[in-house]
Amino acid sequence: MSNAHQRPLRILLAKLGMDTHTVGITIIAHALREAGMEVIFTGLKQTPEMVAAAAIQEDVDVVGISTLSAGHTRNLPKLARLLREAGAGDKLLLAGGVIPEEDRPLLEEAGVDRTFTMGSDTRDIVAYLNEWWVQQLAADA
């Protein structure tokens, strides 16, 4: 993709609430950078409001949340709603971490596009994002 180089995918990576498990998000951040993406990191202990605001200021294509401390059933739907309300509902919303199967329908319904759990290969995550991005660029052109 010659275009992809000129127009790298921008993704905001964030942690919501008091969940400070950082290993997953650190790995993902480096993997995505190495795949040529622009990763914006917000720091820890963010509220859904803060993440939504940052995502809009940064005009990212993707918002990626890493969640391991079981706050996901409340804070992810809230984030999805805030993004929609702010006119940014078109951003791809991803979540990774400790997310039991039981909760997936709820999250999907709320607007989380895809979830990843322990053991996901970062190369698969990169491939997924690249594929999505190529489609976006094609739709945009």
Added chain:
Amino acid sequence: MNNKVSRLNPKNTGQATTSEFDEEVARWESETRGPYVAAHPERREEFLTQALKWPINPLYTPADLEALGFDYKEDVGFPGEYPYTRGTGPNGHRSGFWTMTQVTGFGSGQSWSKRARYMLDQGLSGLILEYDLATTNGYDSDDPMVEGEVGRAGMALDSLEDLEEAFDLPFDQLKYLMSVCNAPQPVNLAMIIAALEKKGVDPKDFVLHIVNGILIEYTCVGRYIYPPEHGLRLATDCIEYIINNHPNWAPISIISAQLQPAKANPVQEIAFSLAIACAYIDATLERGFDIDTVAPYFHFVVNVDMDFFEGICKLRAFRKCWARLMRDRYGATKPEAMKIRMMTSPTTTALTLQQPLNNIGRLAIMATACSLGGAGENMTTPLHDEAHSLPAEEAIRVGAALQHIVAHETGVAETIDPLAGSYYVESLTKQMENAAFEEMDKIFDMGGALKAIETGYFQRALGREQYERNRDIEEGRRLWVGVNHLKLDEEKREISIFRLNDDMESEQVAKVRDLRARRDQALVDSTLEQVREAARNGSNMMESCLAAVKAYATHGEICYAMRDVFGEYGSDSQLGGI
């Protein structure tokens, strides 16, 4: 102190000496092993230890020990004697087993008490109480900052009332309780003291162990509130209070077992943990104690990962390094000061989401390693549903049984330090010791652990390890069953998992609001002012916290009173080293 700790031991020269064994080994290599390997190439290009990635030789002999300047008396000695490599106790586990513990915490005080009773019934005699993230970050359950997180990752604690409910327990069975509430430690300690008083428990009959480990929070856990220097002051207040008032309790733990899951390698674990311990020790000594009084209060939680020997040697090296550090850096003279107190544990990070029943096998191997490494006074085990959620009751039962299986069925605890004298084990132990002291010197040179935290040194070092070790897995250098080896096409969860009752949060919120409406507000306000005043004037926080707690000021309110004085530590703690 300009003495390099790594140089303090004159024996520790690391100089290679040659030995007659070298010749013998060379002969064996060319006559026997060489031809065989030529015909049967090795199954991998290099053999490395899992975390440190140190090369592993095909064979270890006395020559390896000689090359390291190994000296039995200096380096190993006898159980219960310096340098305690073979254990701090003189008789291993022949007189009694380690205390068998497990971690628990979710929901309300009431649900915790129910769970705790169940655990005691499974043959456990010690409990580790974990709080939810609202509590450990200093918020009440109705604070908007923690919406959706109440009771999720541990027990919710808003006021003394919650603890009174949680402590509805048979205290004749429960002999040991570890409480993990680091940033708000004085508040938490005060609440426990007040609750025990209300229950009429004699503090002498029972060991309360507060982890009080704020410096690790800044390093890799994240449950901090105030800037590091204030965090250290609060921790020191608690240590001082316990030494003066409850000398049979334990005022501090350095949880290396949190550094490890953040991917510290064994050398970093030992060096970071001990450097962090030094920061607390120095702060406590400044309060007028001497090292022989203070050192015995220090406690470590150390886990082992799946690399069996790396884990065992880490436990042995930990004991030795502590002894050496206390003797040589601080001039401790009493044996008690040089004996490390330790709880051991299998690591959580070896446990997979995939095929969770396989984790029982992993846990058994790691618990065996803990035992072979000396086990410590306590052992705690994570459970096979680790990667799914908080523990389900069935997993608790299996985990408790597992410790008994290791203790009673394997025979590994029947002799003291059975692996001592193994050329491999002793080499690795000594190499770890040497490397740990070098790393400690680096940290002391930059001004100690507090500086290493403030400048992000620890965090960046861990970030690098996290990235590198994940690459080992993705690039197949490390095989992990269920993750990158023997994967199932269609993963069907084999176990049922713990789910928290969804109404819990609103019930807890209602409860704390109700409490605020019915207590003596004027008393609360005046005790909170006492808290602020103590925070400002530098006196020990415990007295004012006890007053506030007993007036039913809430946990969050007291934490906010301290925020007024100390400020908050930002989201840019560099945790994760991104």
Added chain:
Amino acid sequence: MDVAKELLSGTILAGARAIRWLDDGDPRGARTLAEIFPHTGNAHIIGITGPPGAGKSTLVNALISEQRRRGRRVGVIAIDPSSPFTGGAILGDRVRMGKHTLDPDVFIRSIGTRGQAGGLARSTHDACLILDAMGYDLVLVETVGVGQDEIDVVALAHTTVIVGVPGLGDEIQAVKAGLMEAGDLFVINKADRDGYEDTYRQFELMLHLRAESKALSSDDWSPPLLRAVAVKDEGIAEIVDAIDQHKAMLQNTGEFGLRSAQREREQALTLTCTEIMRSIRQSADPAILSAVEKREIDPYSASQLLIKNWQEGRGT
């Protein structure tokens, strides 16, 4: 969404999108810029530069607070390096500015250098214009951690703040060579660290030398040397005072408008050069290039030929 119109009325979503277009080289960016350009020229552009890890982001965070206290609306462009190998980047400056995320009068944007040398991203100038048009009173531009000659920010900003730290050691030489000549304001951050006094003296000496030099000194302004502990908000009000004084001086001497004018002029030339370069590269006859590769013709002669061809190609 009519992006130009929306951003002129301050809509963040629109401003953010315009910056993205300009950053990506999307033609919609240039069109938007054309529309909003008449509404620019008001914002005070302040460059914050210095070596990696000097505390630039932390200082920006503190400066935002102080500027907000003075009632001003603040835009921030924070630049971090893109990987030269993959083009990817981890943009982490805003981590230090987290407490302003929810302030509707603060707009923080992270930008990767995307192969641009000089300490800025190619789109930095454009992003400043967008924030200017959105009505931000000032724009703080944090450069990547720089060495001695990555000082493009000087040409961009009305006021350039150079951030130094104790213990730079030899790096101070680098700072001396490039940055010392460029700054309007010098801040030694991390004044709580060991070695502060030494560093202060070194800076003082260099500023003294600068004042002695005819080419570098000016009658209107002598750059102040200030101290700060950005993590503790110490010294921040003094820095903002000095920034304000510098701005007042620029306005009194007419220099403010002059600097802006010069900047736009330079930008026009830069854009032209970039475009011509791109065009020449695109149209270059491969036969000529391969002749150079085979050493059949020398680079100078080849260049003459390529330019000639390009000009003729244009003509037809």
